[in-house]
Amino acid sequence: MSTPTSAPATFYIGAQRSLRGGAAPSTFALPAHHLVTHGVIVGMTGSGKTGLLTVMVEEALRTRIPALVLDVKGDLTNLLLAGASMSVESLTPWMAGTARPGDTRPDAERAAELVAKRAAEFAEWGIGQAEFDAYRTGTCFRVLTPGSTAGEAVHVLSSLEARSPRWDDDAESARAALSAAVSLVMRLLGRDPDPAKSREHVLLSVFAERRHTAKLPCDLAALLDDLEEPPLERIGALEMDAFLSKRDRRALAAALNSLLASPTFASWRTGVSLDIGAWLTPTSDGRTPCVVLSVAHLDDDERALVLGMVLEEVLSWVRSLPGSSSLRALVAFDEVYGFLPPHPHSPPTKRPIVALLKQARAFGVGMLLATQNPMDLDYRALSNAGLWCVGRLQTDADREHVVDGLAGVASNGAESGGAASGSSALAGGAAFDAETLDDIVKRLAPRWFVVRDTHAQEGTQLVRPRTALTWMRGPLTRSELVRARRAVG
Secondary structure (H helix, E strand, C coil): CCCCCCCCCEEEEEEEEECCCCCCCEEEEEEHHHHHHCEEEECCCCCCHHHHHHHHHHHHHHCCCCEEEEECCCHHHHHHHCCHHHCHHHHHHHCCCCCCCCCCCCHHHHHHHHHHHHHHHHHHHCCCHHHHHHHHHCEEEEEECCCCCCCECEECCHHHHCCCCHHHHCHHHHHHHHHHHHHHHHHHCCCCCCCCCCHHHHHHHHHHHHHHHCCCCCCHHHHHHHHHCCCCCEECCEEHHHHCCHHHHHHHHHHHHHHHHCHHHHHHCCCEECCHHHHCCCCCCCCEEEEEEECCCCCHHHHHHHHHHHHHHHHHHHHCCCCEEEEEEEEEEECCCCCCCCCCCCCCCHHHHHHHHHHHHHEEEEEEEEECCCCCCCHHHHCCCCEEEECCCCCHHHHHHHHHHHHHHHHHHHHCCCCCCCHHHHHCCCCCCHHHHHHHHHCCCCCCEEEEECCCCCCEEEEEECCCCCCCCCCCCHHHHHHHHHHHC
């Protein structure tokens, strides 16, 4: 696994073979700029979906491309364990709780077995200690945990409480980020977080925007003052009391004050700001940042609101970049199910994801979306993706949706000068119809994927990802995450 120098970045993903079989597998190398047009990974539980996404993130980091990883399930905190499985001594402390039922062997004995197994797998892929050391020493791993101090705390309300320069030159994106922050406050208060329906949301947003525009302090305490003594006489066409009565404003102020006084709320207002550009800037010693934003500890509504805020900030950052045809950053989202549903559903994450899929390619930022539940996805938005990786799917409905999505990608490729359109384009011109492809996907073994790259002349291939440098141990507990952060410094 050689490290690229001045040549265009190439991701060493694993091995490939033709859908028709025959020839021996060959190396599957993905040019990094192919991900500028985004990628989709789908596969049922056990298909190897998270492993493939992890390999792609590792390859981005290995080629000095920073990565922001949105982790819903908690699996990708394992990125902190890079290199832990290279020696029995480093692996043994992490073996607790990993034994299979009935396995009573000491942790050190099981660790020795796992180290030997992974060493054999790495040898098969041409990966040695030198590659591990270069990857570990060249990467700065961070885990951010909004609403928790298990990882680095994040001031998720920074777009509300800290004035952004975007209010001067991009008020639209600043307003979207502000709305997402106010929605989270409403959710924490147990009130309606819908920015289009909640009068309380509208009122706080109007007060906050007025303060940001006038360059006045806009912390929650200042908004409490505005609720007690409104600085405006009218909201829209209605007088203030007609829009929200003095009694209701006082009730909102009392609830907001209780939230401010709550010790558990402090974790939402401390830590690093939502500054994506700063997160993805190489360190002073030249290491490439890998930032894992873990929301596994939050409930479903909180996840949607927090991820919506983060994605709005990603979108604002992307729009501030100069244009580029090269991949300058990768945003990986593991388990996008529920966050990009079809019309008419519109969670806080949908608008920024759709906008990023349409716009980020012009600025060199690629999106990589993965899910084990492909049914409830907006495939019209995903048709913007140029790379599809399809693992085994058990149900007929799942396969039908994904095969239709692949056909849409092939058609889009033809319209932009790619391979021939229609079902034959799924195999780069070979006569593979939807029924045949459906059967191939149904019979896929674990860790094999049907890969369609609209940029590649080879068309659709069978791909087996290499063994990940990351030991996929499973979600880390709070104490384990704290220990893993200390281990990487």
